[in-house]
Amino acid sequence: MGSKRPARRDFLKSGAALAGGLTLGAAAPALGQTPDHPDHPEMIKGDKDQIAYGDRSRFVTSVRIAHGGRPSPDAFGLVFHVASPLQDSVGMITPSSLHFVGTTRGSYIPQIDPAKHSLLIHGMVDRPLTFSMDDLKRLPSVTRPHFMECAGNRTSPRAKTVQESHGMTSCAEWTGVLLSVLLKECGLKPGASWFVAEGSEEVKGASSMPIAKAMDDCFVAYGMNGEALRPQQGFPLRLMVPGFEGIFHTKYLRRIKVVDRYYLNYNDYGHLDQEPKIAALEYQIGPKSVITFPSGGHQLPGRGFYEISGLAWSGGGAIRKVEVSTDGGRHWNIAEIKGTAYRMAHTRFGHKWNWDGQETELLSRCTDELGQVQPSRAQLAKFWNKPLDPSFSVPGLDNTIQPWRIGSDGSVRNGNA
Amino acid sequence: MGACAMGMLKVLLFVLLMGVCALAQSPTYGVGRTPSAEEIRASDISIGPTGAELPPGRGTAKEGAQVYRRTGCAGCHGATGTGGRAPVLKGTAPSTTKTWDRGRILPIRSPYATTVWDYINRAMPLNREGTLTADEVYALTAFLLYINDVIPEDQVLDAQSLPKVKMPLRSDEFASLPDWKPRTPRLKGYPY
Numbered sequence: 001m002g003s004k005r006p007a008r009r010d011f012l013k014s015g016a017a018l019a020g021g022l023t024l025g026a027a028a029p030a031l032g033q034t035p036d037h038p039d040h041p042e043m044i045k046g047d048k049d050q051i052a053y054g055d056r057s058r059f060v061t062s063v064r065i066a067h068g069g070r071p072s073p074d075a076f077g078l079v080f081h082v083a084s085p086l087q088d089s090v091g092m093i094t095p096s097s098l099h100f101v102g103t104t105r106g107s108y109i110p111q112i113d114p115a116k117h118s119l120l121i122h123g124m125v126d127r128p129l130t131f132s133m134d135d136l137k138r139l140p141s142v143t144r145p146h147f148m149e150c151a152g153n154r155t156s157p158r159a160k161t162v163q164e165s166h167g168m169t170s171c172a173e174w175t176g177v178l179l180s181v182l183l184k185e186c187g188l189k190p191g192a193s194w195f196v197a198e199g200s201e202e203v204k205g206a207s208s209m210p211i212a213k214a215m216d217d218c219f220v221a222y223g224m225n226g227e228a229l230r231p232q233q234g235f236p237l238r239l240m241v242p243g244f245e246g247i248f249h250t251k252y253l254r255r256i257k258v259v260d261r262y263y264l265n266y267n268d269y270g271h272l273d274q275e276p277k278i279a280a281l282e283y284q285i286g287p288k289s290v291i292t293f294p295s296g297g298h299q300l301p302g303r304g305f306y307e308i309s310g311l312a313w314s315g316g317g318a319i320r321k322v323e324v325s326t327d328g329g330r331h332w333n334i335a336e337i338k339g340t341a342y343r344m345a346h347t348r349f350g351h352k353w354n355w356d357g358q359e360t361e362l363l364s365r366c367t368d369e370l371g372q373v374q375p376s377r378a379q380l381a382k383f384w385n386k387p388l389d390p391s392f393s394v395p396g397l398d399n400t401i402q403p404w405r406i407g408s409d410g411s412v413r414n415g416n417a
Numbered sequence: 418m419g420a421c422a423m424g425m426l427k428v429l430l431f432v433l434l435m436g437v438c439a440l441a442q443s444p445t446y447g448v449g450r451t452p453s454a455e456e457i458r459a460s461d462i463s464i465g466p467t468g469a470e471l472p473p474g475r476g477t478a479k480e481g482a483q484v485y486r487r488t489g490c491a492g493c494h495g496a497t498g499t500g501g502r503a504p505v506l507k508g509t510a511p512s513t514t515k516t517w518d519r520g521r522i523l524p525i526r527s528p529y530a531t532t533v534w535d536y537i538n539r540a541m542p543l544n545r546e547g548t549l550t551a552d553e554v555y556a557l558t559a560f561l562l563y564i565n566d567v568i569p570e571d572q573v574l575d576a577q578s579l580p581k582v583k584m585p586l587r588s589d590e591f592a593s594l595p596d597w598k599p600r601t602p603r604l605k606g607y608p609y
Binding site: 105120122127128129130131132135138139181182184185187196198202203204206210212213216217254255257259261262263264265266268269272273274275276277278279280281283284285286287315316317369370371372373374375379380383396399 | 443444445446448449450451452456457460461462463464465466517523526527528529531532535536539540544546547590591592593594595596597598599600601602603604607608609
């Protein structure tokens with residue numbers, strides 16, 4: 001590592017400049033012109049915009065990227081999938097600006113005036129009701145951290161970074177009204193077994209879901225990380241379906257219809273499967289974890305101590321246990337869970353590691369409150385009776401263990417490559 | 418007097434219980450507005466397998482071929498339903514191919530004709546979604562089903578006939594979704 005200790009000469013120079021400025025009678029040190037020195041950093045002058053809504057430091061450059069090789073935005077300004085920079089993440093919450101984005105077909109973002117937006121609930125209910133945004137904010141609220149993950153969050157040999165292999169998952173604190181509260185307000189009719197949720201974007205994306213999920217923990221969210229939802233996340237209202245694949249979390253939610261069967265509308269068609277087992281695995285997300293530091297593209301400066309850090313989550317509930325291996329899976333160590341492991345939320349874990357400078361592989365695996373264990377690709381290939389080669393595609397959402405290969409030069413590469 | 422008091426108590430208990438039952442079925446907060454039947458009808462574009470929500474209107478494949486050209490479908494999906502940038506709409510696999518293996522082609526893989534109608538009505542044409550008339554959607558649905566040999570060219574599709582169309586994908590050729598229960602693994606017997 002190159003030392004950044006300042007030379008005494010620089011210090012004297014900057015002091016002289018400052019003194020000179022003062023003797024010349026300037027009102028204040030020339031902002032933004034002081035040399036780069038730890039004791040005398042450049043000063044940011046307050047401006048109206050920064051007071052109103054703060055920015056991050058210009059030295060923090062972590063950004064989202066288009067996912068899956070499709071440009072976002074494209075030449076027409078359509079947004080496809082956008083992945084979150086997990087390699088830079090800390091804690092369990094994804095900042096709203098860095099939360100992954102998924103769209104069903106490439107989409108413009110609807111510019112919705114919340115004063116004109118409403119949610120209609122109808123179908124097999126005693127009393128159809130329309131809720132304005134103001135109505136919803138009068139009702140008892142819940143605030144819960146939940147992850148959301150896109151079904152396309154699939155590791156591949158081509159992925160160079162954890163953003164490319166796992167960036168289509170994020171976790172935010174969501175605030176809204178339980179769907180069960182709204183459905184009780186409407187009164188469910190006997191035989192109501194499914195509901196269809198519909199958004200206001202151009203395709204009016206619609207998904208069918210079981211009413212049991214609606215009554216258990218779905219909620220209509222208007223808040224995200226302490227403020228209003230972002231337009232990319234469905235402003236002013238989105239459906240939260242904790243632990244289910246991302247596509248069910250209907251953005252720009254405008255209508256919920258209570259029905260007595262699977263409706264096979266728009267998103268349901270795209271979600272159609274031949275195999276009942278695979279259909280089941282494309283619904284509730286399995287236990288999954290990934291090491292975010294060190295991960296693909298990071299460079300370890302040398303042997304010695306590192307805290308390995310990562311995220312674990314499951315659609316089955318809370319994470320009970322995370323294990324980390326620093327020797328390619330020969331030994332597994334119980335990782336430390338940082339803070340509270342919330343249900344259906346990213347859970348940050350850490351493991352103390354002294355790197356001896358030798359080549360090795362880092363792995364993590366998790367177990368959720370239902371006892372479901374994150375599998376390796378080898379375990380899954382065996383379970384499905386398929387040959388273990390790069391062509392083996394994990395049925396349902398890919399929740400396999402991600403290996404990161406540490407080179408003797410401190411480089412970190414995708415172990416699936 | 419004891420009997421009388423008991424009787425009173427029973428009546429009281431009955432009234433109380435009825436009150437609780439009534440409470441459970443009536444709104445707790447009384448927030449929200451009752452929409453008119455017309456409002457609901459206008460925004461309800463979910464067409465389920467029974468077709469109960471289908472609006473009045475009609476169309477045939479011949480009319481659909483004209484709509485296909487006129488509304489610009491051909492620009493993205495190709496003049497004959499293949500060869501465009503957008504998803505293929507006409508199957509090209511030999512007729513002996515299993516339906517599922519013919520690919521994700523809307524008029525072939527949709528288990529119900531209502532799914533085709535719902536899809537076109539909701540999401541087409543690109544950037545002008547929701548602008549097709551009911552007649553145009555019936556006609557386009559008929560056209561797509563006709564070019565894939567699902568219905569004859571002269572069949573009229575309307576709210577009554579469309580849900581009755583026998584689609585190529587049989588009900589045992591696609592997965593119905595499993596019952597979902599809180600706090601249960603995603604697939605029984607699957608440890609992962």
